[in-house]
Amino acid sequence: MRLLVLGGTRFLGRHVVTAALERGHEVATFTRGVSGAPPQGVRALHGDRDDPDALPKALDGWEPELVVDTSGQTRAAARNAAAALADVRGYAFVSSLNAYANWPPGPLGREDDEPAWTTDDDEYGPIKADSERILRAVLGDRFLTARAGLIVGPYDPLYRLGWWLDRIARGGRVVVPAALDQPIALVDARDLGGWLVEAAERGLSGAVNATGPAGMATFGGLLEICREVTGGDAEWVPIPDEELLAAGVEPWQHLPMWLPADEAATAWDVDTTRARALGLPSRPVTDSVADTWAWQRVADRPTAPPGRELPGLPPELEETLLGAR
Ligand SMILES: NC(=O)c1ccc[n+]([C@@H]2O[C@H](COP(=O)([O-])OP(=O)(O)OC[C@H]3O[C@@H](n4cnc5c(N)ncnc54)[C@H](OP(=O)(O)O)[C@@H]3O)[C@@H](O)[C@H]2O)c1
Incomplete structure (x- = not known):
């Protein structure tokens, strides 16, 4: 079928494109052309999706039957897509788990039992929730929203798992949170990408908490896999939450994917019964980590988006924490 990826040249979208080609679709991407080009064999359409005229102009009579939208970050983008793509199958x-008004900290039960944001704030969660409503109003039961959790895998520009891999590969004493038994969940971009294509093909509808099963891994287990995969001699220096916080370590940012225990206990507790029932796969964490490392070894390190910093523990903070032990 003719499948349009809104996005498709950075991370998750790339894997969507690969899966769509593998499944025999005629694929087009729609991007501004800033983040790179799609693979050969893909029709590369260009324009800014915030501009209402750009998508109809770029399509120029090419009529997509299926759409996977990985690039929706504004209400205008959702409105413009809804107007141009109302007839797709x-x-x-x-979307994101951030579309829920009570996440974080959660916990999150079944999709229909949890309220989504309804405010008009110019923030990520409310924008995702509004985008879903705008698109659903036009597409009805042809619309599926995948509320993604933590996405990992090759081409990840966000450098969360990536920072841990680099730090652990460097070896020596590594600051880690003391609560290494904290259950976590993640979804591999290749699993999610392939499933999104299938979801569009099958005409699945409604909302899905799109992440791995709760407790599929622990924080410590993930770090252990990073150590195995990178082959370094890293030695854990476990530090309790209170000490990390007192030293100024910012959860999620300075130690990527770390949340203090009270928040972690609920934030990682997400009901994914529907995702499992609808066949969202969850490959072994070892595969995700090993493949991310294989890619990262030859890839340039990502650059921070404007006004933001890449995640990771600043060296001076690491020195202070290790010096105290
Ligand atoms: N990473 C996570 O853990 C996580 C968690 C939950 C949800 N999510 C969601 O997952 C999605 C995945 O993002 P991704 O970066 O991996 O997707 P992607 O499709 O691989 O990359 C983003 C694409 O959007 C295009 N784009 C950006 N702004 C655009 C604009 N104004 N008009 C047209 N195209 C535009 C970019 O190309 P150009 O730059 O060339 O325009 C690029 O191709 C996002 O919607 C994100 O909110 C991510």
Whole structure:
């Protein structure tokens, strides 16, 4: 079928494109052309999706039957897509668990039992929730929204798992949170990407908490896999939450994917019954980590988006924490 990826040249979208080609679709991407080009064999359409005229102009009569939307970050983008793509057979939108008004900290039960944001704030969660409503109003039961959790895998520009891999590969004494038995969950971009294509094909509808099963791994287990995969001699220096916080370590940012225990206990507790029932796969964490490392070894390190810093423990903070032990 003719499948349009809104996005498709950075991370998750790339894997969507690969899966769509593998499944025999005629694929087009729609991007500004800033982040790179799609692979050969893909029709590369260009324009800014915030501009209402750009998508109809770029399509120029090419009529997509299926859409996977990985690039929706504004209400205008959702409105413009809804106007231009109202007649498609299936539309899978990548949203986030942040669309829920009570996440974080959660916990999150079944999709229909949890309220989504309804405010008009110019923030990530409310924008995702509004985008879902705008698209659903036009597409109805041809619309699926995948509320993604933590996405990992090759081409990840966010450098969360990536920072841990680099730090652990460097070896020596490594600051880690003391609560290494904290259950976590993640979804591999290749699993999610392939499933989104299938979801659009099957015309699945409604909201899905799109992440791995709760407790599929622990924080410590993930770090252990990083150590095995990178082959370094890293030695853990476990530090309790209170000490990390007192030293100024910012959860999630300075130690990527770390949340203090009270928040972690609920934030990682997400009901994914529907995702499992609808066949969202969850490959072994070892595969995700090993493949991310294989890619990262030859890839340039990502650059921070404007006004933001890449995650990771600043060296002076690491020195202070290790010096105290
Ligand atoms: N990473 C996570 O853990 C996580 C968790 C939950 C949800 N999510 C969601 O997952 C999605 C995945 O993002 P991704 O970066 O991996 O997707 P991607 O499709 O691989 O990359 C983003 C694409 O959007 C295009 N784009 C950006 N702004 C655009 C604009 N104004 N008009 C047209 N195209 C535009 C970019 O190309 P150009 O730059 O060339 O325009 C790029 O191709 C996002 O919606 C994100 O909110 C991510």
